[in-house]
Amino acid sequence: MRLRSFETVARLVEAGIGMGILPLRAAERLGSDALCVVPLSDRWAHRRLLLCARRFADLSGHALALIDEIKRQGSER
Structure with a gap:
């Protein structure tokens, strides 16, 4: 179900x-x-999960900080 x-x-x-x-x-x-x-x-x-954006360079500082945190946590596994 x-x-x-x-x-x-x-x-x-x-x-x-x-x-x-x-x-x-x-x-x-x-x-x-x-x-x-x-x-x-x-x-x-x-599962393999991917971060996607149209252009990472165009993201706000907050979005880039979130991406950095997600990457950091992923590397700790």
């Missing part, structure tokens, strides 16, 4: 209605004592 939000998936799982696959951050944010989280190690479960 496909649901519209990670929160909906988490709440249905908490209610005992099946299981779900969530991104790590969503599972951490929405998790509770009613959820058991098991990391997936299969190759298909890994």
